[in-house]
Amino acid sequence: MPFSFQERLSSIQARINAACQRCGRNPSEIVLLPVSKTFDxxxxxxxxxAGLHRFGENRVQEVRDKAPLLEDLSIEWVLIGHLQTNKAKDAAQLVGEVQSLDRLSLAEALDKRLTKLGKTLSVLIQVKTSPEPSKFGLEPTELLRFLEQLKDYPTLRPAGLMTLAIHSDDEAAVRSCFRTLRELRDQAVQAGHHTVQRLSMGMSGDFEWAIEEGSTEVRIGSLLFGERG
Structure with a gap:
């Protein structure tokens, strides 16, 4: 792995460009979301x-700890980890986007707090495309109904879908998770949910496959920042 941060960033961008070239996509369609969880x-x-301004975090507590130390910078914090309902109040205040919305009770809690703050929040709906019990997310069959129900929470702005693929070396199995999310997005748009365009899928170990299957945003942590302690 290249040594400096800039070299690692350039290496990842080159791999994004190559993946786009293989599948006939424009690299400008792909957003890199650096995952800064556990990094200080x-x-x-x-x-x-190095030019990055949006950062993905797994826990609201970590955003609360880091944000004051970086308040002189223009940073948008994105929550990508499972969000407990009792942490919705903090999330509404601290982050610019939640990519792990997966249940109505959380939507209700976020909407309640956002209404008090006079804010709206971009959200991605997390869908469970992997059979692993450890993974969170809506069941694929529940997505369209969930999107209809979200209309009752006007402070939430559904912008796309998110998933975590199966943790496996089986390329076909991983790609299947990504393909499922893309097909669900297309069904949602066809059903009239035109804002749900983005696909946040692909991490350090599988982002090239994700791009080839239609990802618009890849979440990269260790490959960019180095191995976590």
Whole structure:
């Protein structure tokens, strides 16, 4: 792995470009979301100096700890980890987007707090495309009904779907998870949910497959920041 942050970033961008070339896509369609979970504020500061301004975090608590140390910078925090309903209040206040909305009780809790704050929030609906019991997300068959129900929560702005593929070396199995999400997105748009365009799928170990299957946003952590302790 290249040594400097800028070299690692350039290497990932080159791999994104190559994946796009293989499947006939424009690299400008792909957003890189750096996942800064467990990495401390000085490392995030280095990433901002390299031109990055949105960062994915798994836990609201970690955003609460880091944000004050970086308040002189223009940063948007994106929550990509499972969000407990009792943490919705903090999430509404601290993050610019939640990519792990997976149940109505959470939508209700977020909407209630956002209404008090006079804010709206971009959300991605997390869908469970892997059979692993450890993974969170809506069942695929529940998506269209869930999108209809979200209309009752006007502070939430559904912008797309998110998934975590099966943790496996089986390329076909991983690709199947990504393909399922793309097909669900297309069904949602066809059903009239035209804002649900984005597909957040693909991480350090499988992002090239995700791009080839239609991802619009890849969540990269260790490949960009280095191995976690």
């Amino acid at each position: 504020a000085p490392i995030v500061r280095e990433a901002v100096a």
